[in-house]
Amino acid sequence: MDNLIEIKNLHATIDGKEILKGINLSVKPGEVHAIMGPNGSGKSTLSNVLVGHPAYTVTEGEIIYKGQDLLALSPEERSHAGIFLSFQYPVEIAGVSMTNFMRAAINAKREAQGLPAMSAGDFLKLMRDKRALVNLDSKLANRSVNEGFSGGEKKRNEIFQMAMLEPTLSILDETDSGLDIDALRIVAEGVNKLKRPDTSTLVITHYQRLLDYIKPDIVHVLYNGRIVKTAGPELALELEERGYDWIKNPQAE
C-alpha cells in the first residue's frame, strides 16, 4: 500500500539553529504512529514543520503527502488537503466566537474543494453532532475561541475541531499534557471514534499513558533531531520503565 506521508531526510532550523537533522518516516493509511522522546529532541518542531509554521525553515529533504510535495503548500492548503494539528498550546482568540471560527474553517475547506458554503442549518447540526463526541459544552461553543477555557477544555476543543474538519492525517502534539485521567479518556475516545481505515494519526507524547488509550501500531523515538529507534507498541512500555537514558547513551548498555 502507498504511504500517506513520506518524510525523507528532513532537516529544519529555527532562528538559524538546526533542530531536525535528517528525519525519515513513512506512515501508511490507517496507521497510528507514536513519536516519543525526551524534551528538546525535536518532536514539536517536526509537527510544526508538517503544518508549515513560518518560524521554521526546511533546509534539506522532502515531504511527500498523498503523492504531492507538501512543502510547496501554504499552511491553509495543507489543512484543506487533510492535515490537522492538535496544538500543544491552543491559542486564545478574543472576540472570535467558536461558531464563526468553525464556519470560516469549514467553508474555506469547502471552497477549496469547489463546494458551496454550508447552509446555516446544516452547519449548526454538524456543530451539535461533533460537540457530543467530546462532551463539549454548548456554552463553550458560543464563547470566544479557547478564551477562558480550562486546560482540559482546550484539548477537548482541539479534538472537536478535528471532528469538524475530518482530517486524513492528524497530528496530536502532547495532547495528554495538562489533562487529568477523565479528560484524557474523553479526548482519547474522541480520537478513536474518528478513526477510519483511510486516516492516520501521529501521536507525539512524552509518556506512555496516552498510548494506553490510543493504541499505536509503530513507536519511534526521536532524539537530537533524528529518529534513533523504531519498534512496535512494546517500545513505549519499555521507555516508560527504563526512561530515555539507554537510548541517549547506547554504550552504557
Added chain:
Amino acid sequence: MSNEKEYIEIFDNNRPLIETLCSALLNKERAKAFEQFKSTGFPKRDDEEYRRTPIDKLFAADYGMNLGRLPLQGSPADFFSCDVPNLRARQEYIINDSFYRDAAEKSPLPEGVLLGSLDQFAQTHPELVEAYYNRQAQESDSLAQFNTTFVQDGLLLYVPRDTKLSEPIQIVTLLRSNIEMLSNRRLLIIIDQNATADLLICDHSSNDKQTLSTQVTEIFLRRGAALNIVEIEETGEKNSRLAHLLVNQESDSRLNHCCITLTNGLTRNNIKVTLAGSGAEAHLGGLAICDKNQHTDNNTLVEHKASHCNSSELYKYILDEEATGVFSGRMLICPDAQQTTSCQTNRNLCLTKCARMYAQPQLEIYADDVKCSHGSTVGQLDENALFYMQQRGISKDEARHLLMFAFAGEVIEKINIEALRDRLHLLIEKRFRGELNRCKRCALCKQ
C-alpha cells in the same frame, strides 16, 4: 498673511452679508466669538492639544464659503440615499452648512418636540435657543470660536420633559460643492428632564473636491435625561473634519456616545463631557479604521464635577498602511466628585511598520474617594492566532479580517441601538474588505 488674518479679513468684509441672512441671536454670539478668535487665532504647532494634528495649515488652502447661503440645486435624494434597513429612523439633512427643508412627508413628532433649522428656531423660539446656544462652546477653544464666528445654520433638536422619542433620528450631514469648500455647521441638542432620544449622525461627502468642515455640537442633558448618540464618519481622502462635541449633564442623566471613523481624510474630534450633577453617567466609545494617509485624532475630556458619577471610555484604532491615529484622553476628577467611578481604555492595532499611533491617557484626581483606571496599548495582530486559524484552513487574509473584526466588535457591542449594531457589523466587514471606498453613495444602503 497668516491664515487667521485672511479669515478675519473675510469676516470683516462679509459681516453685513452674514448677519443679514442670520438671526439676531446667532449674530450676538458671533460678535463675542469673533473678538475671541481675533485675539487667539488658530491653534499653533506649539499648542500641546493640537501637536499631532496641525490646524494652521489646514486653513491655508483657498476654500470657497457659501456665505450668501445660496440654495443647492436638487434634493439630497438626487445624489444621495441613505437608509439603515430594519432601523426605522426619521431622516434629516444638513447640506454643507444649512438645514435642508425636506418636502417629504414625515410622521408627526411627539408634542413639543422641536426638530429643524437652528437659525429658524432662534427666531421662533428665542428664549429656548438663547438659554443654551453657545453656552458650552464659548468656553471651548479657538476652533469653536471660529465656528461660532462663521456659522449661519445647522440643526436644533429639543425633546421636552418626560418625552420619549420612539424612533431614532438620523441626521445626515452632506458635503456637496463644485469647488474646494469650507463649511461650518452647528448642532444644538437639548433633552429635557426625564426625556430620551436616540440619535444617529452620519457624516458624508458626496464629491471629490477638497473640503474642510467645522462642526460644533452642543448637547444639554437635563436631570434624568438619556441620549444614545452614534456618529459615523464616511467621508473621503480629500475631506477634513474638525468637530467639537460638548455635553453638559445634569444629575442622573445618561449619555451613550459612539464615534466611528470608517473612512476619512483628516479628522479631529474634540469631545468634552461635563458631569455637572450627581449620579450622571457618560459612556464614550470610539473606533477608527484608517489606511493610506488617513489621520484620526480623538481628543476627550471627561470632567467629573459632582459626586456619584460614572464614566467610561473605550477607544480603539486600527491603522493600516501609513495611517496615523491620535488619542488623547483626559479624565478630570474635581474635589467635589467623591464616589466617582471612571475608567478609560485605549487599544490600538498598527498593521504596518509605517502606521503611527500617538496615545496620551491622562488622569487628574482631586478627590480622595474615587475609583479610576486607565490603560493604553499598541500592538500588532497576534501571529499565533493567525497561524492557528491558517492551520484550520482559513486563509491569512481571512484570518486577519476575523481578528480585526473581533477587535472592532468590542466597541460596536456597546452601542445600544440594536438594529444599528447589526448594520455596523456589516459595514465594518465591508470596510476591511476594501469595499467601502469604491462606494460612491452611502454604504449603508449599498449591499
